[in-house]
Amino acid sequence: KNEVEQSPQNLTAQEGEFITINCSYSVGISALHWLQQHPGGGIVSLFMLSSGKKKHGRLIATINIQEKHSSLHITASHPRDSAVYICAPRGGRDDKIIFGKGTRLHILP
Amino acid sequence: DVKVTQSSRYLVKRTGEKVFLECVQDMDHENMFWYRQDPGLGLRLIYFSYDVKMKEKGDIPEGYSVSREKKERFSLILESASTNQTSMYLCASTEGQGVSEQYFGPGTRLTVT
Numbered sequence: 001k002n003e004v005e006q007s008p009q010n011l012t013a014q015e016g017e018f019i020t021i022n023c024s025y026s027v028g029i030s031a032l033h034w035l036q037q038h039p040g041g042g043i044v045s046l047f048m049l050s051s052g053k054k055k056h057g058r059l060i061a062t063i064n065i066q067e068k069h070s071s072l073h074i075t076a077s078h079p080r081d082s083a084v085y086i087c088a089p090r091g092g093r094d095d096k097i098i099f100g101k102g103t104r105l106h107i108l109p
Numbered sequence: 110d111v112k113v114t115q116s117s118r119y120l121v122k123r124t125g126e127k128v129f130l131e132c133v134q135d136m137d138h139e140n141m142f143w144y145r146q147d148p149g150l151g152l153r154l155i156y157f158s159y160d161v162k163m164k165e166k167g168d169i170p171e172g173y174s175v176s177r178e179k180k181e182r183f184s185l186i187l188e189s190a191s192t193n194q195t196s197m198y199l200c201a202s203t204e205g206q207g208v209s210e211q212y213f214g215p216g217t218r219l220t221v222t
Contacts, residue, residue, distance in 0.1 A: 033210075033211060035213075041215065041216075042199070042213050042214055042215035042216050043199060043201075043213035043216075044213070045210050045211055045212065045213075048209075048210055086151070086152070088152075088211075096154070097154075097211065099144075099151045099152040099153075100151060101149065101150070101151040102151060
């Protein structure tokens with residue numbers, strides 16, 4: 001069983017739709033990162049959170065430590081949001097970062 | 110802004126060649142990491158370093174070595190490149206111990222023919 005599961009793996013939506021990407025993990029964590037990777041591009045850190053909720057522009061990240069679950073929401077999605085979104089909790093026995101396989105998001109104009 | 114740079118965006122090498130991938134960060138970060146990213150497998154940690162001249166194996170160190178002679182520079186070395194090392198290689202850095210933001214370089218897409 002993977003330590004980090006993201007869903008969905010792929011998501012295509014129309015511009016303006018509300019997007020939710022989910023992440024479940026099986027280890028105790030000290031923090032969780034959400035990362036964004038544009039096609040052919042490097043990786044950018046969107047959020048690092050250890051409890052509650054964080055908001056940055058149209059992006060919102062939430063985490064429920066008890067349920068070992070985090071979500072990334074995008075409001076009023078735009079084609080420029082098209083990217084791979086990666087959930088990366090830090091924790092486990094070695095307190096290292098474990099990467100999910102990513103969710104490929106495609107927003108149609 | 111933290112800047113993590115990698116020496117090449119694209120590299121094509123032949124099987125058996127020795128390959129050097131360089132990573133430099135300009136924010137005096139103590140921790141540096143090398144990952145490879147492959148379709149369907151996500152990011153996998155190859156090696157990391159918490160200090161100058163210090164290195165630790167990650168999850169997939171076989172076929173790789175690293176060098177950290179200066180704090181700002183972390184090099185990944187493929188002693189004898191093989192076709193299964195064709196991949197996207199990403200360098201990252203973080204400051205100090207504890208939980209902190211991870212900053213990634215732009216990546217190097219290496220093709221071994």
